[in-house]
Amino acid sequence: MVLAGHVPLAPDAPARRVLSVGSYGVDLFFVLSGYLISSLLLAELEKRGRIDLGRFWLRRGLKIWPSYFVAYGVMVALQSWFDLRYGSWQPPGTRLDQAVPNLFFVQNYVRLETRWFASWSLAIEEHFYLLLPLLIVGLAAAGRRTAIVHAGVGVALLVLACRCLARPEAREVLVYIQTHYRADGLCLGVLLGYLDTYHRERFMALARRHWLPVILVPAAFALPFYFPWGAGVVETWGLTVMSLCFAATVAAAVARDRSGRKVHPVLRPAWLGLAWVGTYSYTIYLAQAASIVIAHSGVLRELSGEGFVAGSLIGGLVLSHVIERPFLRFREQWIPRAASAAPPAAAGPAPAHSPA
16 A cells, blocks of 8 residues: 555646555554554563563564665665766765664654655654563553553543644644654554453454444545545544554454455455565565655656556565565574464464564
């Protein structure tokens, strides 16, 4: 969805408005990430009585950092070469100054010109990986694990309030990219993870309503379609409504997976194609930046939508096999997952290339 949302099209192209809503697929990812990560942490806490923070952070880092830093390094090299080639060379110190926020994942809180394209969501994820384990460990140490629910609801409401009270000039850009404006989807995912861990029967009773996504997903994307960013709907309460719809979608997907229901033969090719994209989703997300940089460099007079998608898919495939998977094999060999902290049942066995 995000890839479709970034396809370069003419401003008056009929499909532009439809495809643009795909960029909100990142909110679906936030809910999914909140569910998967909180489920892993809570499972470890329940079975071992503690969470190994160092192991968790290092395993997360070996999943995220190698591909990220290689892709970002390639982007900086490309930009520097294009600057030199087309006579807009910037001093090395300027490039270094622009790189620092991206190296420490604070780029969503700095000037627009220093931010690597589409990396704001990775910064939000890194903030989430840092803060959620600390919150769970702190509440568990205080004997108040149920307060995770109160914290999740409270933070989600606080994020909603921040968006509604943000200044108009902040809503144009900052509300879209900064953690304290976009964390409600992650919080809803954490609530799903808590419900699935401690109240499995209630979770499954909710999740078995397979008809919900059929209604809610179109409803979620109808909001940005009819009320584009800047209309005062999506950037305030609309993002929370979309995250609630996506939470129901994730829950239904979990229930379907556990039920063992087969995919209809007619849908199976498309299903397998989407699964393939999902396997390489992280590196595809990183690789799409290369297509954008090349398109803006002047090397190509115009980048077609097909060229953008093909470049992103091929780049993601190469980045995964050359960088991501070797590091994940190293991770599984030297820093294996805690034996009792199995991935949530919805995820199944986690291969080396899985999001977990």
